[in-house]
Amino acid sequence: EDEDGGAARRRRMKIGRASPPDAPARPTRPTLVHPKDVPSPKTCELGMSAAMMHNIAHIELNAIDLAWDTVARFSALAAADDDDADEDDASTSSPRRFVVPMDFFRDFARVADDESRHLGWCLQRLSELGVAYGDIPAHNVLWEGAESTAGSLAGRLAVVPCMQEARGLDAGPRLASKLQGRGDNRSAAMIARISDEELAHVAVGVAWFRELCGALRVDPGDAFRAHVGEHAPESLRGPFNHSARIAAGLEPNWYSVGPEHRMGIEFGTGTGTGTGTG
Numbered sequence: 398e399d400e401d402g403g404a405a406r407r408r409r410m411k412i413g414r415a416s417p418p419d420a421p422a423r424p425t426r427p428t429l430v431h432p433k434d435v436p437s438p439k440t441c442e443l444g445m446s447a448a449m450m451h452n453i454a455h456i457e458l459n460a461i462d463l464a465w466d467t468v469a470r471f472s473a474l475a476a477a478d479d480d481d482a483d484e485d486d487a488s489t490s491s492p493r494r495f496v497v498p499m500d501f502f503r504d505f506a507r508v509a510d511d512e513s514r515h516l517g518w519c520l521q522r523l524s525e526l527g528v529a530y531g532d533i534p535a536h537n538v539l540w541e542g543a544e545s546t547a548g549s550l551a552g553r554l555a556v557v558p559c560m561q562e563a564r565g566l567d568a569g570p571r572l573a574s575k576l577q578g579r580g581d582n583r584s585a586a587m588i589a590r591i592s593d594e595e596l597a598h599v600a601v602g603v604a605w606f607r608e609l610c611g612a613l614r615v616d617p618g619d620a621f622r623a624h625v626g627e628h629a630p631e632s633l634r635g636p637f638n639h640s641a642r643i644a645a646g647l648e649p650n651w652y653s654v655g656p657e658h659r660m661g662i663e664f665g666t667g668t669g670t671g672t673g674t675g
Contacts, residue, residue: 558602
């Protein structure tokens with residue numbers, strides 16, 4: 398199929414309507430435990446590299462599910478076609494109504510595709526290390542964010558790409574540096590590349606969050622803090638990789654709101670261990 402024909406076919410594609418399950422299908426392992434009960438990479442009997450790669454694999458699996466759930470969960474908000482979306486911009490007389498254009502769903506389908514590639518890399522590396530996904534307990538915090546925001550598109554965008562995935566921008570370079578320092582250059586390079594590619598995923602979420610806030614005529618910083626405060630009040634904490642966050646469109650004044658979140662700690666000077674999604 399030539400390029401013009403493919404573009405025309407994509408323009409004709411419509412988003413369906415879906416009633417997704419409350420939770421995605423998952424393998425029987427790993428055992429899901431409280432985050433504090435997930436073995437620390439420093440003390441995991443399978444080794445630091447295996448523990449870190451297992452953690453990243455679990456994050457990537459969740460990221461795939463989160464992206465596809467966003468497509469399916471909010472399909473009822475889709476415009477009938479791209480022209481319909483233009484009728485619902487910030488200049489309309491009904492600022493509380495937002496029709497989601499097809500590009501939104503295309504963007505998150507691309508994110509899901511990227512995350513599946515990342516998961517494949519992680520599973521390959523685990524196999525090389527003699528470990529299988531499921532050999533180490535994991536937590537369910539990332540999917541809990543999806544459950545909490547199932548009824549709110551703005552909440553979903555604030556919590557998942559703008560907060561959870563942005564934590565990957567903070568943690569990824571630190572993890573890569575630790576692995577490189579221990580001589581595991583292959584795992585380090587893999588995590589560094591995943592972290593680099595996550596910036597585009599955060600940028601997609603930030604762009605659509607801004608678009609939605611514009612249509613609703615609300616300040617995106619205020620809305621971000623409100624949704625995170627409602628759905629994940631304990632999750633917004635540093636240290637922050639401010640330069641990567643700014644490159645993705647996240648302004649520091651969105652998340653630098655007070656000492657209770659350990660705000661103001663510059664990237665590389667703190668001890669945060671959160672890894673975010675995808």
